[in-house]
Amino acid sequence: MSIARHFAVTGALTVLAVGAATAVGTTASAAPNVTPQGVCGSAYKTVNSAAIGSLGTVYLTYNSSNGKNCVATIRANPGTAKYVSTYVYIPATGDGAGDSGNYTSYAGPAYVYGKGYCVSWGGSIDNSYVSVENSNCASLKENRVTGVR
16 A cells, blocks of 8 residues: 555655646747737838837838738746736827837737838837837937937
8 A cells, every 4th residue: 555655645746746837838938939929920020129228129020911010018037926018109190009018028909000101100018118109100300219218
């Protein structure tokens, strides 16, 4: 009896240990591999980006087949949930989209149709933010603002 019990306990502990290692390993290795294309979709190409200090980066992407822009704010060091936001706005049409909340690695995606228009976009992590106005249009020079709230 004691030998059977020993193997049963050892087997159960092994299953628990392997399961825990697999769960922890998957979570830890997946977070740093977040890309703008992983958030927005593989058809979206990065056309601009803006750092939020050392906390992360906001990415502006564009899909030439459907004319849509997508933004994502990706943390440099994923971990404990923090307030993260992202937005995109087309001043000429008044259309915009955004996402915000307490996230462990990124905010987004946020999509808006923007073919042929200037784009305003940005995001924040904790109390730091970046805002880019009139971006990605030939005739206007973009205006970047970075700050702490």
